[in-house]
Amino acid sequence: MRFKDKIAIVTGSSQGIGKATAIALAKQGAKVVINGRNADKLAKVEGHIKTITPNVLSIVGDVSDKVVAKNLIDEAVAHFGKLDILINNVGISMRGDVADLAPRVYETVFKANVMGKIYPTINALPHLRRSQGSVVFISSLAGIRGLPTLSAYSSSKMALRAITESIRIEEKQNKVHVGLVYVAVTKIEKNKVALASDGSEVVLKDRSERNVQSTEQVASSILKNISARKYVTVLSALGKINYYMQRAAPWLVERIILANLSKFKDQSE
Ligand SMILES: NC(=O)c1ccc[n+]([C@@H]2O[C@H](COP(=O)([O-])OP(=O)(O)OC[C@H]3O[C@@H](n4cnc5c(N)ncnc54)[C@H](OP(=O)(O)O)[C@@H]3O)[C@@H](O)[C@H]2O)c1
Known part of the structure; x- marks a missing residue:
């Protein structure tokens, strides 16, 4: 019960990594606030978490809307009385060479992946100062270098590095923990979408047969990041190698990527 009576918000927790993280927190004694845009999907997750704890609150809404993001934090604090943990999990991916991209691909990705993380954070920080709590940003191995x-x-994931570096220094005296988790390729739900180069949503290929991490493994690493109050957590052996090689020999990483370019070209991978 590492998180007994901690109040935790997980954005984008109606499926995938966010859902697994909310469930893991509930199992460890936390009172959890779950979020997503689709009320039906969120209600199913709430039902599941209620089999673990009665202390779950669902807040439907798009966190890349600043009014909705403020409301998420205000409602959570009004309901549970404080806030200890904010996990900024919402994120959307895309596929396509820059030359082929509809400009709205960038707009949509940055709105969700940057604004959808910074709006909840701005509103949460006064509460996290009081609780000397944690704010965690879910990044990706794609945030280590431009792919x-x-x-x-x-x-959008690289932007999280700069945001977290700033917050770490700004909040040091307030003892707010800032975590940045570089997630590797993970199992996905059947309906997970990414944006194609024209801005339309494509359902990604099934990864159930692939030897990649489960959402539960990722959730466990996120919880470890919080309980150890670590800054950077890089997931998977490949991720760790990539993280250090990018610093030591970026030219070599570029060569390896060039040799494997065809693997990046399938828009539904
Ligand atoms: N899966 C991977 O292989 C992988 C690898 C590296 C990093 N990551 C990162 O891990 C995080 C989660 O990925 P995932 O694969 O679990 O994603 P996912 O399956 O697509 O789930 C995203 C969740 O966020 C919700 N959501 C999306 N946009 C939202 C918004 N604007 N406001 C509120 N909720 C929103 C979705 O529900 P609604 O659609 O109902 O809103 C859903 O619950 C992302 O930041 C992603 O970049 C994932």
Whole structure:
């Protein structure tokens, strides 16, 4: 019961990594606030968490809307009386070379992946100062370096590095923990979508047969990041190698990517 009576918000928790993280927190004694735009999907997750704890609150809404994001934090604090943990999980990916991208791909990705994380954070920080709590940002291995066909996604995830570096220094005296979790390729739900180069949504290929991390493994690493009050957590062996190689020999990483370019070209991978 590492998180007994901690109040935790997980944005984008009606499926995937966010859902697994909310469930893991509930199992560890936390009171959880779950969020997503689709009320039916969120209600199913609430029903599941209620089999673990009665202390779950659903707040439907798009966190990339600043009014909705403020309301999420205000409602959570009004309901549970305080806030200890904010996990900024919402994120959308995309596929396509820069030359082929409809400009709205960048707009949509940055709105969700950057504004959808910074709006909840701005509103949560006064509460996290009081509780000396944690704010965690879910990034991706694509945030370690710019990857082909993933430029909008990579750059939105790289922005999280700068945001967290700033907050770490700004909030040091307030003892707010800031975490940045670089997630590797993970199992996905059947309906997970990404944006194609024309801005339309494509359902990503099934990964159930692939040897990639489960959402539960990722959730467990996120919880470890919080309980150890670590800054950076990089997931998977490949992720750790990539993280250090990008610093030591970026030219070599570029060569390896060039040699494997075809793997990046399938828009539904
Ligand atoms: N899966 C991977 O392989 C992988 C790898 C690296 C990093 N990541 C990162 O991990 C995070 C979660 O990924 P995932 O694969 O679990 O995603 P996912 O399956 O697409 O789930 C996204 C969740 O966020 C909600 N959501 C999306 N946009 C929202 C918004 N604007 N406001 C509120 N809720 C919103 C979705 O529900 P609604 O649609 O109902 O709103 C859903 O519950 C993302 O930041 C992603 O970039 C994932």
